[in-house]
Amino acid sequence: MATTHEKPRSSTASTRSPAAPARRADAQRSIAAILDAAIESLSRNPDASVSEIAKTAGVGRVTVYGHFPNRADLVEAALTQAIDDGHAALDAVDLTGDPREALARLIDSSWQLVNQSRSLLIAAQDVLPPSKIRDLHAGPVKRVERLVERGRTEGAFRTDLPTSWLVSVMHSVMHSAADEITAGRLTPDKAADYITATVLPAFSPSEKR
Amino acid sequence: MATTHEKPRSSTASTRSPAAPARRADAQRSIAAILDAAIESLSRNPDASVSEIAKTAGVGRVTVYGHFPNRADLVEAALTQAIDDGHAALDAVDLTGDPREALARLIDSSWQLVNQSRSLLIAAQDVLPPSKIRDLHAGPVKRVERLVERGRTEGAFRTDLPTSWLVSVMHSVMHSAADEITAGRLTPDKAADYITATVLPAFSPSEKR
DNA sequence: CTCTTGTCGAACACCGGTGTACGAGTTAGT
DNA sequence: ACTAACTCGTACACCGGTGTTCGACAAGAG
Incomplete structure (x- = not known):
């Protein structure tokens, strides 16, 4: 056996351990x-x-x-890859301007990513400790959190519920859409619209009443 | 081997196959x-x-x-049991009056049930075909659907999204709460309130705009 | 009381996935 | 062109879960 077990980094900038004998x-x-x-x-x-x-x-x-070295490490590497590929893809999204519209744009882009690799996530959950999963998701989550926070200070989003809860709701509604698709009750093209139509009102302040 | 494999029915009215030799x-x-x-x-x-x-x-x-006969059948029996135990428990909930308040009551009661046996559902999904799962859930889902339908005709709930979608959203937000609890970001006592505070606005008609 | 029904533990074959070892063959750096 | 890195297939030991069989024993129904 010649190969040395080194964590292969994703596309961007392969960070190798100290004195790496250089991979072929x-x-x-x-x-x-x-x-x-x-x-x-x-x-x-x-x-x-x-x-x-x-x-x-x-x-x-x-x-x-x-x-x-083993299956777990492979799954982890795969998830990492998938996540920061997605992370990179989301960098293209414009998050400035009206928070509500920005959120709509973000949802639209995030949706495909979540939809594609949700079963990969399930695989990871079977093998990796929850702490690791959360670490890997930290990046993407931060992005949403920042937007939500801004929306709150600008009065576009409600403040009577924790930010973490709102983020979680958005996440879960997306998963819900994925389930509905596999159940055959929803077509992929309508999904994004349904999601934003649902999430936006849920995020909005209580409107007098 | 003496025991004959018969599907044991839940508490209410054990339906045995034709000429059953009577179980001890x-x-x-x-x-x-x-x-x-x-x-x-x-x-x-x-x-x-x-x-x-x-x-x-x-x-x-x-x-x-x-x-x-095998593990799968056991899991199915367990899920069935759990579901129509819950089904029975929900019969106690008053679904008349203002749809919004009725929904709040229903959520409050459903929440505990979902929270307790969600990992049981995961077990079932590993072993049972999706069709079977849906069949077993048909009862509880119907209950929610009826309430939502009523709310729609009375103008309390939005009609620009399919009923099935709304039901699915409610379902998924509850699961979201469960996840947040295991993640330590939410305490069980606040869960029900958060859920209704999120779902109600998502269900409401678009309010002018 | 007796006989059927059920229970128990131990033992077994089976299966599929994991991780390792070996040896021969191929590819790419220099 | 030479050498080290890499790949491949086969084969193996190992593990844990599943489903079955056996024989002895307990318990309920009549």
């Missing part, structure tokens, strides 16, 4: 393939076996173990 | 114990083994297989 181009390719395959397989079935992942990566099962 | 008092006791244990164990850990369930039931693992 060959290896980098299979690592990328494995990671992609993991995301794909786990997104279809939360408890896909290592064999399945290896197969869809077009790689031997042993090769996988050559780069990741 | 002994057996009925252990079946009940097993069912309760299953609900309890699976609510703690979605993939509790048959051994664990048997142990908490104070019964041999073999005895379990004496009454349920």
Whole structure:
């Protein structure tokens, strides 16, 4: 066995441990393939076996173990990859201007990401400690929190409920939409509209009364 | 092997297959114990083994297989039990009068039920086909749907989104609360209030604008 | 009291997934 | 072109859960 177990970083700026003997181009390719395959397989079935992942990566099962010490680490790496890919994608969204409209835009973009990789998340929850999951999600959550906070100070969003609760509600309504789609009661194209139509009123201040 | 595999029905009116040789008092006791244990164990850990369930039931693992052909059937029986126990409990809730207040009452009661047995549901989802799950939930869902429908015709609830969507949102916000509790960001006593405070505005008609 | 029904523990075969070991073959850096 | 890095398949030990069988024993129904 030649391969040394090093955490492969995502696309942007591979941070290698101190004196790294430099990975071969060959290896980098299979690592990328494995990671992609993991995301794909786990997104279809939360408890896909290592064999399945290896197969869809077009790689031997042993090769996988050559780069990741065990299944858990692989799942973690996959989730990390997926999350900060998404994180990068969301950077394109304009969050300035009216908080309500900004939120609508953010929801619209977030929705696809959540929809695609929600079963990957389930896979992760089976294997990783909750603390780790929360750490990985910290980035994306922060983004939403900041927007909500701004909306509150500007009077666009309600302040009688904690920010964390509001964020959680938005998150859960998106998951709800995903469930409705798999249940066949909702079509993907309408999803984003339904979500914003539901979340916005829930976020708004109590309107006199 | 003596025991005949018959689906044990919940408390109310045991429907036995045609010519049933009548089950012994002994057996009925252990079946009940097993069912309760299953609900309890699976609510703690979605993939509790048959051994664990048997142990908490104070019964041999073999005895379990004496009454349920396999793990899946046991899980199904447990879920069924839990659901129509809850169904019965919800019959006590007054759903007349102002739809908004009625909904608040319903949420308040439903919440505890959902909170207790949500991990049982997860267990079921691993083992049972989605169709079966939906069938089992049909009863409780109908109840909410009827209330929502009434609220719509009386102008208390919005009509620009499908009823099924609204019901699903309510469902998912409750699950969200459960997650927040396990995450330590929410205390159980505040949960019901947060849920209604969130769901009601989401259900209300668009208020001019 | 007797006989059927149920319970129990131990033991077993089976299955599928995980992680490791080996040896031969291939690929890419220099 | 040479060497170290990498990949592959097979094979193996291991583990834990499932479902079954057996034989002895307890308990309820008549």
